[in-house]
Amino acid sequence: MIRYHAAGLVVIQGQRNMTDYLRERFEDVDLTPGQGKISATIAVGLGLLSLLGGFCFLFPNLLTTPEFRAFYSADVLRMVLFAGIAVAFCAGFISVWRHQDPRYGLAGMIMACMAALLGSGRIDVPPMDGRSLYAGLDYFILTLLVLALVFIPMERIYPKDPQQRVLRRGWITDMKYFLFSHVGLQLISFFTVIPIQVFLHDKVDIGFQQAIASQPLWLQFIEILIVVDLGSYWIHRAFHEVPWLWKFHAVHHSTQHMDWLASSRLHVVEIVANRFVGYLPIFILGFSPSAVYAYLVFISFHAIFIHANVRFRFPLLRWVIATPEFHHWHHSSEDEAVDKNYAAFLPLYDKLFGTLHMPDKLAARYGTRASTQVPEGVVQQFTFPFRRSS
Ligand SMILES: [Zn+2]
CATH class of the missing domain: 1.20.58 (Methane Monooxygenase Hydroxylase; Chain G, domain 1)
Structure with a gap:
């Protein structure tokens, strides 16, 4: 069937676009x-x-x-x-x-x-x-290479869902997010690091910052974890509980397959908000750059690990730090798990604020509930939060 657009363009209905073609051909591939x-x-x-x-x-x-x-x-x-x-x-x-x-x-x-x-x-x-x-193309290539070499074998050897494929449904979309967040690093920093530095540089207490930065690195590392995690708990909770913010974060929750690559599916507004909230206390308190770099490398790797399709349960540690088991429950679409486990690293904050959910079994289903239908594809997901809900 042929449809005529107002602009005079002829669109043949049923003809699939490039993205659909790629999706059908290269997603859910039997390897x-x-x-x-x-x-x-x-x-x-x-x-x-x-x-x-x-x-x-x-x-x-x-x-x-x-x-x-x-x-x-x-x-x-x-x-x-x-x-x-x-x-x-x-x-x-x-x-x-x-x-x-x-x-x-x-x-x-x-x-x-x-x-x-x-x-x-x-x-x-x-x-x-x-x-x-x-463009941070080197950053994209090297992180992708290292993560693929670490996580693909790990997810094959210790899978939580052994049926899930490496090239599962949605991987192309997630790879585009991964590409953007690495190549566009300068752009993202422009909206997060630079405004904080410009507006707050003359308002910080230098003496206090020097005292913070002169502590041992390991102590600063732990302090950054505790401080940033408190901020990220509340921003994450806001993204769930404030309806217009939820539409941005629903993009991240739209994945129905948890794996290392699923962690990169984030709306750019959420990336900027998270980085802003994370960087603010680091800048005000004045931690030393080495401690900040160590923290960034560690927490980025950890964030990917907790999304991975792995079955590790960590007997004691599961109560102390966020594990794949803990965060998979956060992504579960099962009723008991909705709006639980917000912490990025310390489940203690969920315990304190009454949102911890760690039953004696593993989460079974992922994605958003029927009330939030997130479209597929990067462009549709980008515009999704700005659309009027029908
Ligand atoms: Zn969430």
């Missing part, structure tokens, strides 16, 4: 060994990452993160890039041979070759202009 599909996934995934990595070597000023570059050596990364290229190329070769459609393997091999050409170019990073615009 049982022996079909060449695992090698095809590795070839295309790693080939693409290597290609992006090659571009980072070519345009470091534009594509890499100044703060992040201080933590790695370009020479080591070039070796990592060539290892990635070699693995992508070999996986591509195996896939061409095993998979019924040789195009995936070929695409992986071609991307690996192009990455080798880009990556063998110059790498000297010219001095940066502190205020220039950049």
